[in-house]
Amino acid sequence: MPFWVYRMTNDPLKAMLMADEAPAPPARDLSFVIAVMKRVEQRRLYRNLAWLVLGTAAITALLFLIMPYLTPALTAVSQSIWPLIIITTVAGFSLVGFESTRRALGLRF
Amino acid sequence: MEDPLIRRAREGSSDAFSRLVADHQQAVRAFVRRLCAQPDDADDLAQEAFVTAWAILHKLRDDVSFRTFVCGIAYRKALNDRRRLNRSGARDTEWFGLQEQSRPSTIDAKLSVQAALASLPLDQRAAISLCVAADYSHAEAAEILGLPLGTIKSHILKGRAKLNALLGVPDDK
Numbered sequence: 219m220p221f222w223v224y225r226m227t228n229d230p231l232k233a234m235l236m237a238d239e240a241p242a243p244p245a246r247d248l249s250f251v252i253a254v255m256k257r258v259e260q261r262r263l264y265r266n267l268a269w270l271v272l273g274t275a276a277i278t279a280l281l282f283l284i285m286p287y288l289t290p291a292l293t294a295v296s297q298s299i300w301p302l303i304i305i306t307t308v309a310g311f312s313l314v315g316f317e318s319t320r321r322a323l324g325l326r327f
Numbered sequence: 328m329e330d331p332l333i334r335r336a337r338e339g340s341s342d343a344f345s346r347l348v349a350d351h352q353q354a355v356r357a358f359v360r361r362l363c364a365q366p367d368d369a370d371d372l373a374q375e376a377f378v379t380a381w382a383i384l385h386k387l388r389d390d391v392s393f394r395t396f397v398c399g400i401a402y403r404k405a406l407n408d409r410r411r412l413n414r415s416g417a418r419d420t421e422w423f424g425l426q427e428q429s430r431p432s433t434i435d436a437k438l439s440v441q442a443a444l445a446s447l448p449l450d451q452r453a454a455i456s457l458c459v460a461a462d463y464s465h466a467e468a469a470e471i472l473g474l475p476l477g478t479i480k481s482h483i484l485k486g487r488a489k490l491n492a493l494l495g496v497p498d499d500k
Contacts, residue, residue, distance in 0.1 A: 229459070230496045230497070231459060231487060231490055231491055231494070231496050232459050232460070234440055234494060234496065235440060235444075235455075235456075235459055235460035236460060242357060243352065243353050243356040243357060243360070243370075244353070245353050246349065247349075247352055247353075248349075250348075250352050250356070250370065250373075250374070251345055251348045251349045251352065253374055254345075254348045254352075254374050254377045254378065255341060255344075255345050255348070257374055257375075257377075257378045258341065258344065258377075258378055258381050259341070261378055261381070261382060
């Protein structure tokens with residue numbers, strides 16, 4: 219841009235900076251948005267994995283501490299309530315499966 | 328009042344956050360490109376700034392715009408990068424070389440706009456990029472750079488004087 223063009227504005231330095239081509243990214247840039255969202259989803263995955271590992275470690279440690287006390291009691295009780303345990307387990311798995319399927323299909327009840 | 332997009336993004340909506348990125352990427356990238364020498368480095372830094380913004384979106388105050396929030400993150404990342412490079416020592420030579428080169432001793436030493444901007448200290452460059460090259464208010468620049476308003480005005484005055492000298496623009500302001 220010739221020098222006289224700068225002089226036509228009130229602020230020649232501003233005109234010069236704004237006329238500079240290099241810093242002008244496009245107004246719409248899908249590839250940039252996709253790149254950002256890819257990083258976001260990666261970060262979200264790592265964060266979820268970290269929580270999962272932490273939670274699993276905490277539960278494992280807890281079970282390690284309480285199982286020696288819990289096992290004899292569970293053994294005694296399970297002799298009498300095993301049908302209830304089976305029913306509860308099947309019902310629980312069914313509920314989890316139903317909920318997962320409903321979410322995957324986007325169904326609302 | 329809270330922007331509905333920001334509210335939804337805070338609740339975990341990827342769709343809302345991607346729309347925020349699409350709406351503000353141009354302003355943030357233009358600012359970051361003036362801070363970094365290479366456009367590819369700048370885009371990488373801008374992407375990192377958006378990802379950090381997503382991670383700490385709960386810290387965004389209602390009185391601060393999303394653009395200001397992300398620009399502030401990008402500026403701090405650029406500052407950290409500069410410090411790390413300076414510590415490594417490898418860039419010191421390059422930096423001092425640039426300083427030597429940018430002295431406006433003769434007309435021939437006139438630099439391109441990018442090179443002239445690169446010769447300014449990062450805080451002055453950021454203040455000039457925001458308030459002169461773009462239309463950010465001094466208050467917004469102060470929020471982005473985390474500096475007092477008076478310091479921003481001082482940076483702009485000093486940066487403007489230096490750029491005018493480097494680019495051969497008569498200082499009539």
